[in-house]
Amino acid sequence: MSLERQLRALAKLPRPQIRPFWSARVTARAAATTSQRSSIARGEALYWMALTVLIGPLLLTSWQRVVFLILVLLAVRVVAALSVGTDLGVNAHRHTRT
Amino acid sequence: MTDEALAARVAAARDPDDFRTLVDRHGPMVLRLVSSILGPFRDTDAEEIAQDVFLRVYERIGQFRGDAKFTTWLYRLAYHVAVNRLRSARLRFEHVDLEKLRLPDTAADADARISAGERARVLAEEIERLPGLYRTVIYLHYWQEASIDDMATLLAAPPNTIKSYLFRARARLGDALTKKGLRT
Numbered sequence: 001m002s003l004e005r006q007l008r009a010l011a012k013l014p015r016p017q018i019r020p021f022w023s024a025r026v027t028a029r030a031a032a033t034t035s036q037r038s039s040i041a042r043g044e045a046l047y048w049m050a051l052t053v054l055i056g057p058l059l060l061t062s063w064q065r066v067v068f069l070i071l072v073l074l075a076v077r078v079v080a081a082l083s084v085g086t087d088l089g090v091n092a093h094r095h096t097r098t
Numbered sequence: 099m100t101d102e103a104l105a106a107r108v109a110a111a112r113d114p115d116d117f118r119t120l121v122d123r124h125g126p127m128v129l130r131l132v133s134s135i136l137g138p139f140r141d142t143d144a145e146e147i148a149q150d151v152f153l154r155v156y157e158r159i160g161q162f163r164g165d166a167k168f169t170t171w172l173y174r175l176a177y178h179v180a181v182n183r184l185r186s187a188r189l190r191f192e193h194v195d196l197e198k199l200r201l202p203d204t205a206a207d208a209d210a211r212i213s214a215g216e217r218a219r220v221l222a223e224e225i226e227r228l229p230g231l232y233r234t235v236i237y238l239h240y241w242q243e244a245s246i247d248d249m250a251t252l253l254a255a256p257p258n259t260i261k262s263y264l265f266r267a268r269a270r271l272g273d274a275l276t277k278k279g280l281r282t
Contacts, residue, residue, distance in 0.1 A: 003221075003268060003271060003272050003275065004268075006217065006218065006221050007221075007236065007240040007268070007271075008240060009218065010138070010236075010237070010240040010241040011240060011241060011243050013138045013241055014138075015133065015138075015241065015242060016129060016133050016144040016145055017129075018125055018126055018129055018145065018148075019145065022121075022125060022145065022149075023118050023121040023122045023125055024118065025149070026118075026121050026125075026149050026152045026153070027114045027117050027118040027121060028114075029149070029153060030114075030117060030152065030153050030156035030157075031112075031114050031117075031156075033153060033156075033157075
């Protein structure tokens with residue numbers, strides 16, 4: 001049996017098809033993800049502005065307080081990075097389902 | 099309206115209807131490409147990966163500057179998303195389902211069928227062992243029955259290059275089958 005003929009047999013295997021309303025679901029999900037992200041970003045910006053205005057002047061009055069502020073900022077970055085990791089973990093789990 | 103104009107409108111106004119038009123137009127081809135990268139023997143949801151491709155498109159459409167065709171940008175993105183997913187599936191040891199490594203039987207009598215079944219299994223294994231691009235062109239051409247022109251569009255390569263990939267992929271498969279004594 002020729003290789004070409006054997007390879008042609010691949011065409012008999014089922015092919016994934018796009019289900020009805022797929023594009024509507026993708027569009028809805030894209031819009032939802034973007035609005036969720038922008039609201040989180042807006043909330044985060046407001047939080048940092050408030051923090052800066054309220055306790056910034058107090059914390060910047062001595063070197064120890066500056067160091068403390070830097071440590072807090074670093075801790076916040078670590079927590080943010082870990083939460084992104086968790087999100088990725090959730091997505092990875094979602095993608096492994098069969 | 100052209101894809102490029104639609105993409106510019108989506109980037110500027112984020113209108114879901116414009117985006118949906120793009121998904122409607124290119125969803126089937128993206129699914130075809132993604133499926134061919136994953137292959138028919140893998141239990142990974144190609145439709146879900148195609149969805150992820152479009153989520154990334156929506157996210158990054160501002161990066162599309164219009165200096166290339168929208169489809170070139172889209173299919174390149176789809177290729178990378180699918181290849182990364184395949185890589186991570188392999189890292190998680192999600193191997194190909196060996197039970198599925200069987201191509202449809204083409205032999206007539208019972209003795210020949212056993213031999214054909216074995217031959218088909220070995221061929222499927224050898225296709226899975228091909229380098230990524232060769233495997234993709236084999237699946238695109240023989241499984242998805244994509245034309246050379248469609249493959250050239252999907253893989254952003256000239257048709258002659260695609261023909262050359264196909265030729266080399268077939269040659270590798272032929273060699274592998276000969277080594278196993280299964281080539282007639």
